Each structure stands twice: as C-alpha cells, then as structure tokens.
Amino acid sequence: MSYFRDIRLINYRNFKDYSLEFTKNCNVLFGTNGSGKTNILEALSLFTKGRGIRKDQIKNFIKKNENNFINFSNFKQFDDSIELKVNSEKKNNKIIKKIFLNNDSSKKTIDHLYSLFSFLVFLPETERLFLSSPSFRRNFIDGFIFSKDNAYNILINKYKKNIIERSKILNLNDYETSWLDKLEENISNLGLEIYKARKLQIFSIQSHLSLLNEQQKLSFNKLIIKINDRFFNDGINIELYIKELKKYREIDKITGGAHIGPHKSDYIFQLDENILVSQLSTGQQKTIILLLYLAQSNYLVNECNLKPILLMDEICSHLDDINRKLLLKITEHFDLQIFMTGTDKNLFSFLSTNTNFCNITE
Structure with a gap:
C-alpha cells in the first residue's frame, strides 16, 4: 500500500x-x-x-x-x-x-x-x-481517466495545441495546404483517442456500478451515462474525421477552434432511461456522485x-x-x-x- x-x-x-x-x-x-x-x-x-x-x-x-x-x-x-x-x-x-x-x-x-x-x-x-457546464462534466470524466493513466493529460494537451495551431493557420492570408492537412490528421488521430478513452471510462463506471449492485445489494436504479455529441458515433474513423474538419474550415476560421471533436462533447446521466439525474433532489444527486466515486475506486483497485x-x-x-x-x-x-x-x-x-x-x- x-x-x-x-x-x-x-x-x-x-x-x-x-x-x-x-x-x-x-x-x-x-x-x-x-x-x-x-x-x-x-x-x-x-x-x-x-x-x-x-x-x-x-x-x-x-x-x-x-x-x-x-x-x-x-x-x-x-x-x-x-x-x-x-x-x-x-x-x-x-x-x-x-x-x-x-x-x-x-x-x-x-x-x-x-x-x-x-x-x-x-x-x-x-x-x-x-447542473454545471458541459466542460465541467468533460473535466470530471477526464479526471477519472487521469487517475488510471497519468499520461492522459499529454494527449489532451496535444489535442488542444493542434486545435489552436489550426485556428492560427486558418486566419493567415496565405498558408501551405499540406501544413493544414497534417494538422487536421493529427487532430483527428488525437480526437479519436480521446473519444475511445472516454467511452471506455463510461463503460467502466457503469459495469462496476452494476457489479457492486449485485455483490453488495446497493439497491439503486441502473445509472446510464450517454455521450451527447452530434459528431461522435461508433462508426467514425480517421477519414471521416478529416473530411469533416475540411468541410468546416471556413466556419472555424470565423468562430475559432473546431466545429467538431471531443471538446464539444457532453454527458447525459439518467436512471433507468427515463429519469434525468439533473432533475433529482440535491441529496439524490449527491448519492449518484458518491456512487461514481465508489465505482471508480472499485475499477482502479480490482481491475487496474x-x-x-x-x-x-x-x-x-x-x-x-x-x-x-x-x-x-x-x-x-x-x-x-x-x-x-x-x-x-x-x-x-x-x-x-x-x-x-x-x-x-x-
């Protein structure tokens, strides 16, 4: 220990x-x-x-x-x-x-x-x-991932750095297209890694909550966590990601950042498919939060x-x-x-x- x-x-x-x-x-x-x-x-x-x-x-x-x-x-x-x-x-x-x-x-x-x-x-x-912002929920999930993999922050920082660099290039009057293509390839690869890590983290939380419920008779309704992201699905790949980034170049030039990617994700927490956790009482929300820490501790100790x-x-x-x-x-x-x-x-x-x-x- x-x-x-x-x-x-x-x-x-x-x-x-x-x-x-x-x-x-x-x-x-x-x-x-x-x-x-x-x-x-x-x-x-x-x-x-x-x-x-x-x-x-x-x-x-x-x-x-x-x-x-x-x-x-x-x-x-x-x-x-x-x-x-x-x-x-x-x-x-x-x-x-x-x-x-x-x-x-x-x-x-x-x-x-x-x-x-x-x-x-x-x-x-x-x-x-x-009840907080999507970025707060992203950071929460990322914190759980970091508790298992202390190199995860390197992945996040590389992704952010490439997004910023792409924005700078888009706002230049003249730039090498090959340079931008390479950056978008990097963003796509890094973005897919982040999506994969977050999806695995959500699966781990839910599976360990179910396991604890069975083993210790916690008697709580099933918690469902969904990724809310208009771009993300199990079928996306590097080619599709790059194609979408190219498609939104002009919009991203005006708005900054990138129109798609894991930095746009949110998470929906539900009980038994039909009850939003955000609609529960403050005490009930605290229960769900403690269950998340219980599940993550179980995952880290017994699986990792x-x-x-x-x-x-x-x-x-x-x-x-x-x-x-x-x-x-x-x-x-x-x-x-x-x-x-x-x-x-x-x-x-x-x-x-x-x-x-x-x-x-x-």
Whole structure:
C-alpha cells in the first residue's frame, strides 16, 4: 500500500511552517473556514503533475511577503520510505513548480514518482456536476481517466495545441495546404483517442456500478451515462474525421477552434432511461456522485491494481443516512488512504474509531 505519512508546509498559502502526521487510512482535517484545510489537500496534490486541485498559478501558492514555498512529505511505498519535496523556483522570469524524490529531480525519477500513486478528487463544486457546464462534466470524466493513466493529460494537451495551431493557420492570408492537412490528421488521430478513452471510462463506471449492485445489494436504479455529441458515433474513423474538419474550415476560421471533436462533447446521466439525474433532489444527486466515486475506486483497485488516494474537500454537505453509508463504504471497503475536510469534527461521527482527526484551527 502507498500512502503519505506526513506533510510539512513552509511559506505555503496561509502556513508559515506547519506539520501534520497521517494514517494510511482515513484522515479528517477539520477547522473553521479559512484555517487552511483545502490548502493541505492542494499541497498533497502538488506531488504529482499539474498545478494542484484548484489549478491555480504557482506564484499564488507562496505565502505573502515570502520568496518561495517548500513542502515536504515522507511517502510510504510498501516497505520503502521515500522523501518527497516540492518547491517553487524562478526560471526565465517565470515561477515554476519543481518536484524531488530523494533529492533527485531527473525526468526518469519523477516519471517513476508519477507511477507510484494517483488521486481521486472531490471538490465542493462537484456537487453541481449534473447542473454545471458541459466542460465541467468533460473535466470530471477526464479526471477519472487521469487517475488510471497519468499520461492522459499529454494527449489532451496535444489535442488542444493542434486545435489552436489550426485556428492560427486558418486566419493567415496565405498558408501551405499540406501544413493544414497534417494538422487536421493529427487532430483527428488525437480526437479519436480521446473519444475511445472516454467511452471506455463510461463503460467502466457503469459495469462496476452494476457489479457492486449485485455483490453488495446497493439497491439503486441502473445509472446510464450517454455521450451527447452530434459528431461522435461508433462508426467514425480517421477519414471521416478529416473530411469533416475540411468541410468546416471556413466556419472555424470565423468562430475559432473546431466545429467538431471531443471538446464539444457532453454527458447525459439518467436512471433507468427515463429519469434525468439533473432533475433529482440535491441529496439524490449527491448519492449518484458518491456512487461514481465508489465505482471508480472499485475499477482502479480490482481491475487496474491501483490504490488511488482520495482527496475529498467539504464532503459532508447533503449527507443523509444513504449518503453516509456510501461514504463509509468508500472509506472501509478498499483499504485506501483518504483525506476529508469539514468545519466540525461531529460531521464525521459516523466514521470508524480508527479515523485520524486533525484540528487545523489549533
């Protein structure tokens, strides 16, 4: 099992020099609003790719009137103890994040670090998954894919880069057609890969929900997730994709971006084909969201042999008896390290007595 044993934050957000120790299972961070609970979850998430759970600018991580931040953690990987460090530094007049594993920051070492663990993240805005924008739902599904495949963000970034480059070329007065043809071929190949990954992710969620329903008698209606995309279907191929991109060149020149592709997709969540999840009560929507995390955890643990670390910020809103039982099942069924935050320790009274409670206000 892989888990964070502790963390030390120096000049990070609201913390001057702050340390916490964790257990390998459930850790609850509680305290008043503004005490830094979410900042600690964010600090943990910085030990992997990206700019953390809030996707903020690196410069904003640095405590006011300080020059840089440094965060440390001892990470347990089976019998090995690994020293992790992440800090900010200035490079070419830009503030960047740099990660070290046992004081080594070579690409080979950091790539190895990325393979050691992954995160599943719940944020307060996740509560509005079914009511938010299509881009929010795309990012949610992509986050689940990334929890299995940490190279998926490279695919997404390549796709976005090619879309932007194509837009620039379309707006030139004169350009090489072969150059544009090659870009559209790249976009088509990358787009089809993204469609494939998302379709597989949706299939995995639904199949593992069905499996859990059978094994543990969850007694929930069948959840159906459909891709809502006027271009996507099982019959599209590279030739058709390229043909469509060429067809919309003039429109895309005016509107920017691309008229078709996975960046236009949305997802429809239904119960038993006829009930839109977006029409359910807030508590019922929270139930479906917790079921999604339960299914993804089951998929990662039992099919992918991965042990994700769950970061669940302000998770206790809209927790009725059903949702408390689901959250308890997530914490106890998979033997995962989990971090939760909330304003009051009593909100977590339903958790195991082995839970590690950390008062961030003190």
